[in-house]
Ligand SMILES: Nc1ncnc2c1ncn2[C@@H]1O[C@H](COP(=O)(O)OP(=O)(O)OP(=O)(O)O)[C@@H](O)[C@H]1O
């Protein structure tokens with residue numbers, strides 16, 4: 001008979017926001033989907049996997065984030081020392097929402113990984129005690145805009161990928177590389193699924209939005225979330241005050257769009273269960 005811990009563990013879903021294209025809305029979507037899921041009663045852990053620390057900056061002011069970067073309690077140290085990530089979790093200001101901060105030192109993580117045994121699986125191993133604790137419904141990982149050993153670690157630790165794509169003329173450029181990379185990741189993590197493409201920074205009246213939709217619509221086995229995220233300066237104002245957009249202005253269009261995307265993510269995650 002499965003133990004309680006095993007039953008709970010099964011329910012923890014690890015979702016990675018990744019796209020090698022820079023500025024495609026990965027960190028914004030990770031922060032705001034995470035906040036919306038927590039608002040919807042889920043227990044959520046966010047993991048900042050990028051040296052730019054944008055996910056950490058979405059919840060904490062700059063001086064605190066710099067302190068995190070310079071201290072020992074961040075992802076870089078955990079990975080370098082291969083420590084269980086349970087000891088690196090910080091509560092945010094919001095119920096049900098915790099965060100593991102990154103560090104600017106993550107710029108050297110590829111070098112740190114290079115000499116390690118089973119180097120693609122280090123994050124998975126460090127994250128396992130957090131999964132086993134059954135404390136979270138979701139663990140959301142924010143990836144940097146690269147394709148290498150570290151992003152391989154993020155995707156090997158994940159159950160599914162959410163691919164944010166900017167609806168812009170260059171938004172789809174490089175997507176083929178991302179899919180090739182995904183195929184390579186699946187050799188190590190065969191159950192990794194592409195949960196869906198989330199369209200971000202959309203201007204619905206612009207022609208390239210329609211073109212983007214057409215191109216994505218022709219791709220086989222690729223789900224595009226119905227909930228799109230439109231361009232909205234409220235998102236930037238919220239980021240400027242280190243808050244998710246729903247906490248900054250709950251009535252804003254962006255807050256509602258991210259709440260809808262979170263519901264769709266939840267429905268897609270549980271569609272076969
Ligand atoms: N819906 C939106 N409306 C307006 N601005 C947005 C929106 N979404 C994101 N942005 C802005 O676009 C920029 C890029 O977003 P974000 O940092 O989330 O992308 P990213 O994919 O994480 O970038 P990187 O590849 O550098 O990690 C940020 O300055 C953010 O404030």
Ligand SMILES: [Mg+2]
Pocket residue numbers: 026027028050052054142143144
């Ligand atoms: Mg980012």
